[in-house]
Amino acid sequence: xxxxxxxxxxxxxxxxxxxxxxxxxxxxxxxxxxxxxxxxxxxxxxxxxxxxxxxxxxxxxxxxxxxxxxxxxxxxxxxxxxxxxxxxxxxxxxxxxxxxxxxxxxxxxxxxxxxxxxxxxxxxxxxxxxxxxxxxxxxxxxxxxxxxxxxxxxxxxxxxxxxxxxxxxxxxxxxxxxxxxxxxxxxxxxxxxxxxxxxxxxxxxxxxxxxx
Numbered sequence: 501x502x503x504x505x506x507x508x509x510x511x512x513x514x515x516x517x518x519x520x521x522x523x524x525x526x527x528x529x530x531x532x533x534x535x536x537x538x539x540x541x542x543x544x545x546x547x548x549x550x551x552x553x554x555x556x557x558x559x560x561x562x563x564x565x566x567x568x569x570x571x572x573x574x575x576x577x578x579x580x581x582x583x584x585x586x587x588x589x590x591x592x593x594x595x596x597x598x599x600x601x602x603x604x605x606x607x608x609x610x611x612x613x614x615x616x617x618x619x620x621x622x623x624x625x626x627x628x629x630x631x632x633x634x635x636x637x638x639x640x641x642x643x644x645x646x647x648x649x650x651x652x653x654x655x656x657x658x659x660x661x662x663x664x665x666x667x668x669x670x671x672x673x674x675x676x677x678x679x680x681x682x683x684x685x686x687x688x689x690x691x692x693x694x695x696x697x698x699x700x701x702x703x704x705x706x707x708x709x710x711x712x
Contacts, residue, residue: 504529508538508565508604514625517550517632518595524622525606532618534610538565541598548605551595554588560609562586562596567603571596617685620653631659636667647677654685662697671701679710 511523523538525531539548548569554560562571564584571578571586573594580586580596588594596605610616623646630639643660650656661677678698682689692698692711701707 508540508606511538513540514622515629516625517628518547520547520550522549522622522625524625526618527620527622533616534608535616536606536608537622538604538606539596540602540604542601544598544601546598548596548598548603549594549607551593553593554590554609555611556590557611557613558590558609559612560588560594560607562588563606563608565604565606567601568599569596569603569605570599617687618653619655619685619688620650621655623650623653624656624659627659631663634666636663639663640667640669651680652684654681654683654688657681657684658688658692662695665698665700668700671704671706674698674701675704675706675710678707682710 506525506528508523508525511525511528513521513523516522521540523540525536525538526534541548562580562585564580564582564586566582568582569580569584571580571594573586573588574592578586579599624643627639627643627646630642640660640663643656643663647656647660657677658681661674661681664674664677665671678692689711698707
């Protein structure tokens with residue numbers, strides 16, 4: 501089939517950081533050229549998306565599909581009724597809150613001048629709460645079948661490896677997942693060189709050989 505059609509409400513939502521609710525549009529439709537996710541709320545005042553900054557070079561466009569949002573961008577407030585487009589440059593703090601119940605915002609993004617890397621962070625999202633709480637054993641149990649079903653997503657394999665190291669699992673387990681992660685997403689090798697989650701295996705010969 502040369503096209504796909506979906507409604508936001510038909511895409512299973514994921515509870516994410518800061519009590520937000522995300523619908524993985526890119527993953528659902530199989531998009532590989534850019535990131536796309538929708539954020540929905542039930543009540544006025546609910547946060548639409550986690551407060552964050554995008555990395556250098558990563559641009560995002562937010563489209564208010566329904567309702568009304570109030571964006572907080574770099575310390576400024578932006579009123580965004582239905583149909584509004586909000587473009588935010590890299591390294592700029594941003595979040596948004598609903599001014600009307602049922603507000604929905606579509607976020608579209610990619611990195612300037614580079615081919616888009618499909619890391620699969622939205623596939624990892626259900627595990628994020630366990631990782632953030634330090635419940636690494638539970639995170640591993642949830643993440644392993646996700647990684648097995650999605651071996652093409654480097655960030656899922658990478659995050660699984662981090663949990664394995666933090667849980668004190670055998671180094672070979674984490675190194676094997678890191679190797680697969682780097683094959684799927686080579687840019688993760690640079691992150692691994694300084695990521696404190698991996699400190700416990702940093703002196704392992706297999707790890708040193710892998711990261712170079």
